[in-house]
Amino acid sequence: MENKCIIEKLQLIIPQTMDGWTVERVLRREVGVSRTLLRRAKRNRVILLNQLPVKTNVTVKTGEVLELWMGSQETQVVPERMELNILYEDAHLLAVNKPPGMLVHPLTNETSGTLANGVLYHWLQQGTIDRFRPVHRLDRNTSGIVLIARNPYVQQQLQIQMKQGQFVRRYLALVKGKVQPEQGVIQAPIALEEGSFIKRMISPAGKEAISHYQVLRTFNQASLVRVELETGRTHQVRVHMAHMGHPLLGDSLYGGDTSNIKRQALHCAYLAFNHPVQGSRIKISCSVAGDIRQLMEEHSKKA
Known part of the structure; x- marks a missing residue:
C-alpha cells in the first residue's frame, strides 16, 4: 500500500x-x-x-x-502490527479497549508494544501517517477505553468538554471490604507524595479532585464500585478509594491485596461526550476485563 x-x-x-x-x-x-x-x-x-x-x-x-x-503529521512512534479491540471509529475519533499491562505511550526505554504503536499501524493500513493524540490516558495496569483524536481540533474540543463537565468517564473498581455508605462523593485534593515521582496522596495543598461512587455489587470481602470522575487527577480512583479505607485489589502502591491479582483491579468501562464535528452524543462502553471478572467469581464463591 x-x-x-x-x-x-x-x-x-x-x-x-x-x-x-x-x-x-x-x-x-x-x-x-x-x-x-x-x-x-x-x-x-x-x-x-x-x-x-x-x-x-x-x-x-x-x-x-x-x-x-x-x-496529518508524521511521528517518531514506530507503527507495530497488533490486534486492537476497536470499540468505535470514524474519520475523527478512535476508541480502543486497552488490555492491562499495556502502556498508552512509548517510554525512552520501552518504545514498542504500546497502544500508540498499534494505533499508528492501524491508521497506516488505512493510508494515514499521523500523530497519536489520546484524549485521556490510562495507567499501564488499568484496562478499558482509551479515546484517541484524529486531529488537534477534535482533541482540544474534547478536553474542553472535560473541563466543562460534558465528558463522562466511568470506571469499575474491585475494592477491599464492604463500602459504606454505598454511594457518595469523595472530594479530597490530591498531591504528589514527597520524595516520590509516582505515588500520590491526599493533601490540602493538592489539586481539587472529585469522584462520585456507587456500589454495584457486594461480596463477602470486597465490593464492585462504579466511580465517575468529575476531575481527572493522576491515580484519582486509586487514591480516593484507599483514602476511604477500601484500596483496590491488586494495587500494591496504595495498600491493595495482591494475592489474587497482580495489578490494580480498575477498568475504564464507559465514556460519553458530544462529538466535536457531528454534534451527536456518543456513548461507548466495554465489559470489565477478564482478570477482574475472574476475581469477582472467586469472591462470589467465598460468600
Missing part, C-alpha cells in the same frame, strides 16, 4: 448572523478553536477564505466559505 497523508479540514459557510465578523472571531467564538491551534494555523497559512489564504483580521461576508486545514 502506498503511504499518504490524509488532510482534514474544518469548513464553515458564513451565516448572516456572522456577517462582518473577523476570521479570528468566527474561529474562536463559533468554531471554538484554541489560541494555540489558531497561532499554529496562522504560522502555517492554512486558514482559507473562498479557497485563498487569509489573515485572521479580515472580515467575512454571508455565504463565504471559511476553511481551517489540518494536515
